[in-house]
Amino acid sequence: MASPQPGTDAWHDLVQEEILDPDRPIVDPHHHLWETQSMWGVYTLDDLWNDTESGHNIQKTVFIDCHSNYLTKGPDHLKPIGETEYVAAVAAESAETDNKATIAAIVSHVNMQLGEGIEEVLAAHEEAGNGLFRGIRHAGPHDTSGTLRNPGSPRPCPYSNEDFRTGVRTLGELGYTYDTWHFFMQNQDYLSLAMACPETTMILDHFGTPLGVGAYANQQEEIFAQWQKDVAAIAECPNVFAKLGGLAMPDNGFGWHEREQPPSSDEFVEAQKPYFMHMIECFGPKRCMFESNYPVDRLSVSYHVLWNAFKKLTTDFTDDEKNAMFHDTASQIYRI
Numbered sequence: 282m283a284s285p286q287p288g289t290d291a292w293h294d295l296v297q298e299e300i301l302d303p304d305r306p307i308v309d310p311h312h313h314l315w316e317t318q319s320m321w322g323v324y325t326l327d328d329l330w331n332d333t334e335s336g337h338n339i340q341k342t343v344f345i346d347c348h349s350n351y352l353t354k355g356p357d358h359l360k361p362i363g364e365t366e367y368v369a370a371v372a373a374e375s376a377e378t379d380n381k382a383t384i385a386a387i388v389s390h391v392n393m394q395l396g397e398g399i400e401e402v403l404a405a406h407e408e409a410g411n412g413l414f415r416g417i418r419h420a421g422p423h424d425t426s427g428t429l430r431n432p433g434s435p436r437p438c439p440y441s442n443e444d445f446r447t448g449v450r451t452l453g454e455l456g457y458t459y460d461t462w463h464f465f466m467q468n469q470d471y472l473s474l475a476m477a478c479p480e481t482t483m484i485l486d487h488f489g490t491p492l493g494v495g496a497y498a499n500q501q502e503e504i505f506a507q508w509q510k511d512v513a514a515i516a517e518c519p520n521v522f523a524k525l526g527g528l529a530m531p532d533n534g535f536g537w538h539e540r541e542q543p544p545s546s547d548e549f550v551e552a553q554k555p556y557f558m559h560m561i562e563c564f565g566p567k568r569c570m571f572e573s574n575y576p577v578d579r580l581s582v583s584y585h586v587l588w589n590a591f592k593k594l595t596t597d598f599t600d601d602e603k604n605a606m607f608h609d610t611a612s613q614i615y616r617i
Contacts (some may be wrong), residue, residue, distance in 0.1 A: 341612075
């Protein structure tokens, strides 16, 4: 009999665990939704609930831009408004259902290279967001090796572009946040951006992605050493907060998506603990928040096992520190 396909419910069901600390309130500050087929499949509200209802006390979530449901007509710079309209409608549906996770905030997209011109787009997002619009993600991953599952943008990382920086500063002036995702070799560019925009609250997604496949395979020690230095420097910027998650993406090189069964929480902790502990040490618990990055990380690990792993990683932390990383920091940053 053939093994279940990685990332499917049947594959996840091969590893079942008792839920740890099941009553702890959790805000999942990073997930996506795809109504139609994408690189990561279809992921609707029902799919999200299937995961959030797997045992942990997931009370609220934050949707993060994933180029889904963009408008097909009108000016290009306003097409991302379609995603905000779509998610706002889904969020309203989630709020009408008792005892299930509510989508409580929306982070959308705008081309930051519009500079001050982003204000028109932000106003449109605000109108479409039904009170849930909180900020923007314009990611900066760029790789030319041709060996990654998700190579990011075909254009060079935009962080040094002056119009881009004007856009990031404008977000801060208007009270919005700036999320981004990039590869480890863009961490220095990100540091420069953070220093140039000190009044804008910035959120570093997915650890700055220390890659481990393709052109970056068999270099884990060297990449980790450089990543440690870069993260420590970024953490010196008090306007930057860190999301702890996204390391189970295939391009990080742990290979779980190629196995006959997914990892247990103990395997997850053994493999990734050095990354998590370094981030928490550098940023401090009050500037960190655990994230699922679902459904992207769903290819590698089940939802209930993932949050069990997060709880095992924080066994030695105080309740106040745990509250910050599982709930309070995300609630503060995204105003939920």
